[in-house]
Amino acid sequence: MQPDALRSLLNAVARGETNADEALEALSTLPFSDIGDAKIDHHRALRCGLAEVVLCEGKSPSQVRSIARELLEHGDVFLGTRASAAHFQKVAQVASDARYLEECRLLLVDRREVQPALGHVVVASGGTADHPIAEEAAICTEVMGNRVTRVYDVGISGVHRLLAHEDVLRDANAIIAVAGMEGALPSLITGLVPSPVIAVPTSIGYGANLGGIAALLTMLNSCASGMAVVNIDNGFGAAALASRINQMVARSE
Amino acid sequence: MQPDALRSLLNAVARGETNADEALEALSTLPFSDIGDAKIDHHRALRCGLAEVVLCEGKSPSQVRSIARELLEHGDVFLGTRASAAHFQKVAQVASDARYLEECRLLLVDRREVQPALGHVVVASGGTADHPIAEEAAICTEVMGNRVTRVYDVGISGVHRLLAHEDVLRDANAIIAVAGMEGALPSLITGLVPSPVIAVPTSIGYGANLGGIAALLTMLNSCASGMAVVNIDNGFGAAALASRINQMVARSE
Amino acid sequence: MQPDALRSLLNAVARGETNADEALEALSTLPFSDIGDAKIDHHRALRCGLAEVVLCEGKSPSQVRSIARELLEHGDVFLGTRASAAHFQKVAQVASDARYLEECRLLLVDRREVQPALGHVVVASGGTADHPIAEEAAICTEVMGNRVTRVYDVGISGVHRLLAHEDVLRDANAIIAVAGMEGALPSLITGLVPSPVIAVPTSIGYGANLGGIAALLTMLNSCASGMAVVNIDNGFGAAALASRINQMVARSE
């Protein structure tokens, strides 16, 4: 884990090939960031199971194509979130094996051999309209190397449906609970089982829903302890956290 | 249902005691409002079981004392909501039988003989901290002549506790569901039983609770259909609506 | 009302065909939810007059088609709210008798014989632009088996027009009051008559209207007691509550 460049420099000093002043200048011009960046990138690959995830929304299709080309030169996975069909068309020009999952707006190139899916993450959702975000969460979690079980359409209006899945929920190392409208599903699950729960509010609803703010506030104010919240419609963010938790548990086993 | 004053006037015209011009002038100076006001007051007594309810907050203790004195001269009930101890002290000067229910901030003078409690209204609450508002709702509903059952501390974190009261909830002509924090209780109840549900968000909570706005939004965005919402901490408002519904059903029986 | 499956199991225990441990295991694998779900569905049909109402917005046309097909296999009514023309086209593929009420965005398949319309619900609206939501409320209420009277265009700027309908308002078991802009109509009605009032804010307006939040706040802060509020533009929600109230009264008569 010791940076070789630094070791080489120190050895040069020890051998008298470089004096202290030259070494000092070299150290000061050797940016911290280069060392750091490499270290961080390495960490990213270690913890996420893939080199880089790109938020496509807000970037032009050409920009995403450039980023994808660069990432695929040095790696074998590219995952774009909140991608449009236009993003897909540009990326397909440089990666003919790119797939576009339209419903959940994911853009995926995966050239790895089949990976073992570790541990267990459950993705639960409240209703049919929450599927795109739930799928974004589920697929991202899978791409990161985790085993995923989907428990969909178990919203608060059918509380007995949820109770029927208590066992699978209890087995998870992490639960992602996706809900729009009043967003009470994560509270219910957190009250039922001991697994850590990641709540994802969706922008599903209308009127005083305020684009998902209502569900977000519900989740933040939950009286059930043991859950936390990510941004509205942020299925990927929930996947990243669930993966961090699940990988840690799976590797401890 | 015909207003007597108007009939008298028309009879006078018919008898020639008053000519058309005089009648016209009388009609135009006879303000609509006087007829209306009386009619409306009469309705108020009919539907609420008491002449007038006074929101004390925002009024000075002296103002509340004056209003109480006036109402008790013509009636035998005075109900003040959101009252302070200072309001009580002033009202006690003109009504030694006034009672102050400190927890729920009600100020009550009730000189009626024992009334039959009609129908059935359930008041449910999520947690201990919601009691003051739940009690405001329950007592106001009782004062308006309705039979009340309290189902307290059945919040979402203990969903099985709520299920245990399904029968009493199902028996109600109207259910008042009081909840703070994430405010999911009314949704759960509405999904369980066919009675109309009146949701009362409370200002209980902190942080992103926003003084009850979080619970209010949860309730407005409920995916359970068959409920409606009153203002934050408005136990009295819920009681008034529950009483309107319950009295109508009880009288139809 | 006793669940037969449970009785059979207990009889088997009594007959010695099943011992306590086997029964215990059977009970624990017999999910509560299956019993519960059926019971709840049965309740839904009983109280609403139809099996299921589907919020189409946020679901894909294909998803709605699947849901409609499934519901119509087991029932004879399908009601979709906030539906688009695209939703209608897909549903028409599996239900050639589907109707699309474009103005109020309802998608209806109704294969029941003519039903008696029970009780009396009034739907009042403030202005022409509120018609779509008022119609959503009125038609949903009718589909649920209630008699409906429409009192439209009686907004606050023409207060005398409203007064002319006092009798019909007074006759209702429940009043749905739909209003945008400043949203004062429900307050006026609640002050006039003893019926329970369900206020529906609409998103009609501009500027500081904030997409209906202004009307919503007006209604929540009403000083007229005896009304409650549903979400902005939620005509269906108001219908569901009005139906709960009206059916209860009509059946008590």
Place this chain on the structure above:
Amino acid sequence: MQPDALRSLLNAVARGETNADEALEALSTLPFSDIGDAKIDHHRALRCGLAEVVLCEGKSPSQVRSIARELLEHGDVFLGTRASAAHFQKVAQVASDARYLEECRLLLVDRREVQPALGHVVVASGGTADHPIAEEAAICTEVMGNRVTRVYDVGISGVHRLLAHEDVLRDANAIIAVAGMEGALPSLITGLVPSPVIAVPTSIGYGANLGGIAALLTMLNSCASGMAVVNIDNGFGAAALASRINQMVARSE
């Protein structure tokens, strides 16, 4: 690009065709600057009937005392709004004839001879709790030299009470309508009579009232045309505008 008029004037002075005093007068009808400041002060006195009104809130008692002393040296009226008892005590040190109107938080020194009260301004209010702001408006309007009629407690829940005052409302050159809670009173009045209406939302209410924002939004979104709104609880601001209108009409007569 040099202003010709100014050059011509200066040349006329140089040629002796105009003397300095005449030029000075000509210049004073030419706008702005030091001259302008004086002119504006003069206007303030003319249009308001008093030299200066001071918002006390946010200023220390000593600061208000200093301002009061200075104003009373050059004038014979001092009016402080939103004043506390502490402000009053300090001002009383330099003006023993200062009066403190506690309910509406006005601090008044008026050493003028009795003034004629011109024109007609009506101040209407919704409920008892709105009195402090209504009185702030009424007294400020009177101090500015206008005749005021108070029409209090005519809120929307007693719409017939308001109708009874239609004549006095119709007679006004300007109407100040003060209301809290849902704030619908100004809309009602604007729909009834042709006078210009100034709506004052008050912070009276609770819960989703948001400190008066609810009433403010109601008023801004009114569908009754011919009214405008001032800040929450800004009785003085309404008085200033009503006075501008009323004085203009009264002087045209």
Place this chain on the structure above:
Amino acid sequence: MQPDALRSLLNAVARGETNADEALEALSTLPFSDIGDAKIDHHRALRCGLAEVVLCEGKSPSQVRSIARELLEHGDVFLGTRASAAHFQKVAQVASDARYLEECRLLLVDRREVQPALGHVVVASGGTADHPIAEEAAICTEVMGNRVTRVYDVGISGVHRLLAHEDVLRDANAIIAVAGMEGALPSLITGLVPSPVIAVPTSIGYGANLGGIAALLTMLNSCASGMAVVNIDNGFGAAALASRINQMVARSE
């Protein structure tokens, strides 16, 4: 001013042609509103100079065409605000002399003879982008029979430009001040001249402008007294109030 229908009825009673009971029934079926509506309509015409103004936004083109046809049968002016081209095309089918002022979205049919323009209203605006709303205000004011002077592009960044128009501002019976962005123009004008000022915030701007809320708040919090505010982009509302003020002054002269 006495309603003829009522007089006829009373005369019939007096002549014995109708007895009291029949008259009472006639009166009770003769809705107050018809009398009232007529009276109110009459007032509208008197005070506004035209029978009815219609907010087109939110209404379908067909609905607007129906309303226009009805109004033009009984009157000779139709004014539609916030109209689209689609509204115009439908109205043109029933009124070939309809004009569509696209920039300010007004739809006008005016069959009156040339009217005298009374009094004096100034419409001031801050910048080029505020023109559509300023023109909505100016043209509506003119259609209501008032003389209008436009003082455009005098925003706060060019304060000297505004000062140059002090005389015309001072001459007005009412000033409409239209501004977006930070919305400080009305404050500046109110500080300069004694006329009543009606502030119109526009939705011009971006980012933290919040669709005009920023300008609205600026205006509500103005420290210049003597102005009031209408809804964002509500040029018509400002015109209606300015007309009420100006007509009152003009008729007092």
Place this chain on the structure above:
Amino acid sequence: MQPDALRSLLNAVARGETNADEALEALSTLPFSDIGDAKIDHHRALRCGLAEVVLCEGKSPSQVRSIARELLEHGDVFLGTRASAAHFQKVAQVASDARYLEECRLLLVDRREVQPALGHVVVASGGTADHPIAEEAAICTEVMGNRVTRVYDVGISGVHRLLAHEDVLRDANAIIAVAGMEGALPSLITGLVPSPVIAVPTSIGYGANLGGIAALLTMLNSCASGMAVVNIDNGFGAAALASRINQMVARSE
């Protein structure tokens, strides 16, 4: 794990002491919730290391005393959050060994023998003013049986200070990152190390801080993936989630 009461009943059926109908009735009156509640309580103890945590804020001191007495009869830990000195005084009446941690408002009775502290949770904070919430998180985490390292005062303005603690952060099974003001600390940490991060916004700040909403929004919008957010000032909530994660990892080892 089988509920004894249920087994007894079934055995009685098997032995013929109870027939199927009697058992059915017993089962139907034996509320689901009792079974469920016991199960859930059992889970709570298993997963949290303590029976029950009570939010004191919003409850009266007497209510908290009653709850504490009841919990301590059946267990040996009582933890109250957001407690006031008044709460402490009442609880001390029934538990003389109660401790009040004033800075972080915790009220603790812990009668357990010394417990092993499992795993590793880091609590990081941005500044001195965030200490109370950080301590609430740290102490609650410890009471739940987890080993805690505190890394305080490593806010964004001293980014190098944070980098110095990279190793301890990297060692944690879960990191609680507490920050007020702009709340950027959790993002920085999430970008540095692979552990799951729970962000706690605090209400520290002023002005546009909006009582912590600013920090909350920062955290929800973080571009660093692998973190989630709890309510403002909710140190306990973060502890509960961190404990769920850490216990799961520690037990897998």
Place this chain on the structure above:
Amino acid sequence: MQPDALRSLLNAVARGETNADEALEALSTLPFSDIGDAKIDHHRALRCGLAEVVLCEGKSPSQVRSIARELLEHGDVFLGTRASAAHFQKVAQVASDARYLEECRLLLVDRREVQPALGHVVVASGGTADHPIAEEAAICTEVMGNRVTRVYDVGISGVHRLLAHEDVLRDANAIIAVAGMEGALPSLITGLVPSPVIAVPTSIGYGANLGGIAALLTMLNSCASGMAVVNIDNGFGAAALASRINQMVARSE
């Protein structure tokens, strides 16, 4: 109260001691009005390096064309911000050398000879999606005559990348820091170097981003002192302030 200086000047003219031209010059150093307008325009050119910048958004293409034509008659630069392609097409009709920078929505006509770029302004950005606003800032700063260095994609998730540019940041007379999402970049930079920092929040993000409000609040609540904020997406505004600072420093050197 008459200004003595003015009287003295006029008397000097009258006495022939000063001629009209001298007086006119003296008056022109005396502030304001028509003279002032000219002076201010002159200042604008001096400080910005160009006569006028036009916000195109909200103006029609024809209006922008007219303004461009007028400005280019008297000057040799026209810079339009937030311009659409439609604006460009109209302006190209009167200026065939107009350029449209689509990504950052700038519309530029620059007929000046090559200018020296003074001083040093750094424009830093957080991510690829912030480029359009960063480029708007950078190009506007350059057009105003300042030397610009771009430091892009140095967002908070790669803090070491930022540290590598410490020297160039430290060299700047002003730094414009552009960031969306959680918007923490400006805080980091302000904590690193002593230059004044101008923070530009962008509307990049989704969910609780609220169109950039989240980033704006982050920046306003920064605990790093020495920075200030402009409106969301206001690259031009940041450029104008950076230019004011940089030109002042560059000219002092």
Place this chain on the structure above:
Amino acid sequence: MQPDALRSLLNAVARGETNADEALEALSTLPFSDIGDAKIDHHRALRCGLAEVVLCEGKSPSQVRSIARELLEHGDVFLGTRASAAHFQKVAQVASDARYLEECRLLLVDRREVQPALGHVVVASGGTADHPIAEEAAICTEVMGNRVTRVYDVGISGVHRLLAHEDVLRDANAIIAVAGMEGALPSLITGLVPSPVIAVPTSIGYGANLGGIAALLTMLNSCASGMAVVNIDNGFGAAALASRINQMVARSE
């Protein structure tokens, strides 16, 4: 500027007293932050003229006393902002020469010899109630070694008063403009003179002022380019930025 510790280590390597592996370990245990921290602290002193400024609000008096003691051991200035009297009393225990500026809530210990005040910063304010924040800004700017001119009470309602100070404003290297209510003062100043303007919104006002949000939004939406905004009531923040700008200009001269 080279860190001595690092040089010593490298020299030891060069002299063979330390080999590369030992040096590497020493470097890895020698936290970056220590180097960085020192460097940053050095920068702070260089750029601000004082070692550290402490936000007292949110910290306990004892915590502030500890921080003050520590800072005064190594330096000769301590500046606390938003301090209470309680903070002062504790700090006075360890620094008897501490001064408390109550109005602007500053806590100052300054043991430096008289410093030259460099450059020129103007602090302008709108009204008397803005004085505390204006003084916080002015005194902090002075403590940081800058020459300050105060231009107070030049709010928008007295625009001519502001124009009279154009010269002093034009002379400043930076202008801090403090304003509450509608907050238009900074826009006016930015439009008048070429200096960079730092706008400070204050929480002065009431009603729809929203605790200063109204003024903040006004400033963010200013159409005058060349200004930026700090947090509400953040006089110190404005001072820090003004000092950065002014020191840079002053040192370039």
